[in-house]
Amino acid sequence: MEILGWTLVAWFSNAVLLVPLVLVLVMAVSRRAELATRAPAAFLASLTAWVSLLLVEQHQQWWEFGPTPTALGGMPMEVSLGWALAWGALPVVAGGPWWAWLVGFAWVDLMAVSMIHGLELGDSWLVGEALLLAVTAVPALVIGRLTVARRCLWARVGLQAALFGATFLWLLPHLALEADGLGWRDVVDHSLPVRSMLLTAAVLLAVPALSAVVELGRAGGTPFPWDPPARLVTTGPYAYVANPMQLGMTGLLALLALSSGSALLWVAVVFAVSFSAVLAERHEHRTLSARWPAYAAYRARVRNWLPRWRPYVPAPTTLWVSETCELCAATGATLDALHPTGLERRAAESSPRPLRRMTWEDGHGTDSGLTAFARALEQTTLVWAWVGWWMRLPGVAQVLQLVADAAGLGPRDLSPARPDVRQGPR
Incomplete structure (x- = not known):
């Protein structure tokens, strides 16, 4: 019928x-x-x-x-x-x-x-x-x-990160590989040295993108443009490049295209770059400029796709490091040798509030322990910043902190204040 x-x-x-x-x-x-x-x-x-x-x-x-x-x-x-x-x-x-x-x-x-x-x-x-x-x-x-x-901010952040990762790094490649008569086996069907290089490149690209997701969560937002942070984010990977998530995702797609030989995946890479440069960037610039007046100054110094070598730090930050603990003081001196940008090192003993770990702070919050050290690394150069982003990833940070505590960098009660030792922002 x-x-x-x-x-x-x-x-x-x-x-x-x-x-x-x-x-x-x-x-x-x-x-x-x-x-x-x-x-x-x-x-x-x-x-x-x-x-x-x-x-x-x-x-x-x-x-x-x-x-x-x-x-x-x-x-x-x-x-x-x-x-x-x-x-x-x-x-x-x-x-x-x-x-x-x-x-x-x-x-x-x-x-x-x-x-x-x-x-x-x-x-x-x-x-x-x-x-x-x-x-x-x-x-x-x-x-x-x-x-x-x-x-439930962090639940939203986690679910969205999993969703966009599954969409762009599983579903899209899966459909493209299938249409080209290929499979996931073709992605890894290489010699051990080549697989090792591909894996290393994937980690190098993924860490800044994941760190950017965490940075947005710290500011009360998520990766989804219509669930934005409460303030302009200029820390973490955003101090070096304006679109770390898009850069990482596009780079990973290009890596999949290179390793599999899929022509359709290369088309997807070209489309992603073109869409971002022609449409998304204009909409983002207009929207964020209206939302945050400081965005124009930020974008005048930070590019979309080409990272800076040193970070853009619009406001000075402070690193509180103990001067009565020899290992802590040596850590602070090591950081000074890297010439961090916009970082002021001060003696933790002179802090207006009790501190038991190395502490990094800016106008929006604090990090303590190994994550404070990672934050300081992020204000040096791009290479050391990558190390800092990796150190602050959820899971990695907790494991590294346990190792640091076992090595003698755990919490401690500080001696009475000595004269304040300052290393001004550079």
Whole structure:
């Protein structure tokens, strides 16, 4: 039976996309007063659901889709996009209890999934359905709701970092490699020396990008442009280059293209650079200049793609180092030999508040212990700054601090104040 030239099967297959899309649009109109805050969160939630869904599809054996002209990543695009809208955007735009949405997702799937044309279900597909809800629907609900409410900052930062990493470093390369008749094996199918060089290059590119994510979190923001920090960030990698995340992500894509020989990945690299230079940079410059007057002065000194050799430090920072501890004093002298920019070293004994570790501070906060030392390194040169960024990464910082404490650089009660020893900003 045909209706307007489509069979009932075709109508149902397209309804998987059309029904969620219509519902999202209806709810968007009904809640248009809140759309400015809900739309960006809805995009994040839908992208989370879509990427997670395709990731599960690559590694599951509970069901199988038949061949179709619209297949992408093993699924018809209308099905994957419809699922992403239903599990991502719709709950964010409509609101309501998260558990009710989760129960609703499960009920609709149980009723309708067997009706999807070309989908062959295995005997234990319910296990796959439960896994799909756990790794697709739950993260989408969480990231959407936290972004709307701007709560749980570090959870948002972590989820967004995982999402954008999965999108640009797994999904995009996976689809490009598949279209070129290649696979992930081609990325690593090299001699040991070549693999070692590729891995080293990947780490060199990834560390500044990850450190930039942490720096945005320190300022109350996330990597997502519509979930920005509360102030202009000019510390960390941003003291050397204006777009450390884009630079790192594009560099990693280029590395994947080089190692795999994928022509489509090279196209993606060219597109990423062109998009950033032609469109994104103009929008960013206009938006950030309006938001923060100091942005113009910052961009006059810091480039988008070519890092500085020494950092741009708009306001002096202070490093409090003990002068009664020989090892601490030697550490401070070592830093002085590197001629840090905009850093004033002062005796911790003269601090107006009790200090038990080396402490770095600027106008926005403090870091203590080994992270303070890393901060000071970041104000020297690009090479030492990279070391500092790596030292401050979550997980790495905690392990290094344990090692430093064991080596005698742990917390200590300082002796009464000696004359203040200052090394002014350079």
